[in-house]
Amino acid sequence: MRATDVSFRYRRGDPWVLSGASLDLAPGAVAEITGPNGTGKSTLLRLLAGLLRPVRGLIEERPAVIGYAPERFPSAQPFTVAAYLRHMAAIRRVAVPEELTARLGMDHLLGQKLPDLSKGSAHKVGLAQALAGEPGLLILDEPFAGLDVTARAELSVIVTEIAARGGIVVASDHQGDLRAVPGVTRYEVRDGKITQVARVVEDDPLTTLTIKLPQSRAAALAARLRAEGHEVS
């Protein structure tokens, strides 16, 4: 999938959000989109998902099956979690993502109404519908925000699996959790351009860090560090 010289603004006369931005994503690529607030990360994600059309430039070779999880899941809908996921599975013509709901730790939420969910729980519903059906392009807007430690770790694993299947994953991520995924490439959106800011260096020498903290918080921190790809003993 390739975005070439893409320029976008919401209305004529508005400042350009993106100007001549390019991005090349091979099958199996995992792209982390970073940048300060308001620089156009969500706009870039919507362009890649096909929800916005570039004013100039081209986005080509977009995979047919797209999963999209918005930053804020629209929970103001009159369905239970199970009914919503059933509807979305039928719309996508895929099986109800029962395995995903278990892995994201949301089975206990299935009978709850969407408007009653907490922010994190609603976010899991948004992720589950996007992940269902083996998407060839997975667009995640701040996917780790509000998730518990276990779900964050599991989401990293799921993203790795999708990439291993040849799916393209593009996610904005302020928390940096996506860096736990092997081979992730980091891009920054700034001044209307997309710049690759860092590559994962495979031969970065390892070092040992000793952390002192209250025992009650040790398990949570260890899980988080493992989710980020660190070795914890």
Place this chain on the structure above:
Amino acid sequence: MIPLVTFRLSGYVRSHRIFQPLLGLLAVLSIIYATGVPAGGELPSYSDSAGILMLVFAWAARGLLDNEPDEQRLIAITAVGRRRELVAGLLAALLLTAALALVAVVFPLLVGFAETPGAADLGYGAGLHLLAVLAGTALGALTSRPVLASPAASAAVLVGGYVAILLLSSAGPWASVPVLDWMNAAHHHELPDRLGVIVASALAWSAAGLAGYAAVRRVRG
């Protein structure tokens, strides 16, 4: 596409917003048929019902199209594609307004008409309601959130648009959706003679309205 139509209709009904146009529908029907319709007055009553209920159909269509949050519409577009999402929304709105029209056609058979109308009048009455369904759905779509983001502007344009259609239709069958024309024709027993022009004009205006909605959605998502 059918699962998305089902999802849209289910969300609308479960949100209880269907009661708004349903109350409007029952109010209009109660007024039209409160004193009963003597034999021979069935088709004029049907034509009045179709003309007035076009506003209720537009209200219902707009309510259904605006019922789901914007982010859910984006999720649906990624799931089925832009064109299918648009068509599914319109199809759901048409099914809803057609169901309301069915109530409007059946209601007087039970409580309003002194005599059951003949098959021809029943057919004409149903046909006029179908024209109102198409025109009302187009008006509702043109005032839905992707086109008019402000709820106040949307409501004003919906009611104002309906009034404008009524006023313009007095100028001739092609000036707008020919609502007054079909009412006049039905009241003067001229509907079979003028039906061709009325149907052609109503279909053309409805198609133009739906095409305008599709064009705006193509730009604004």
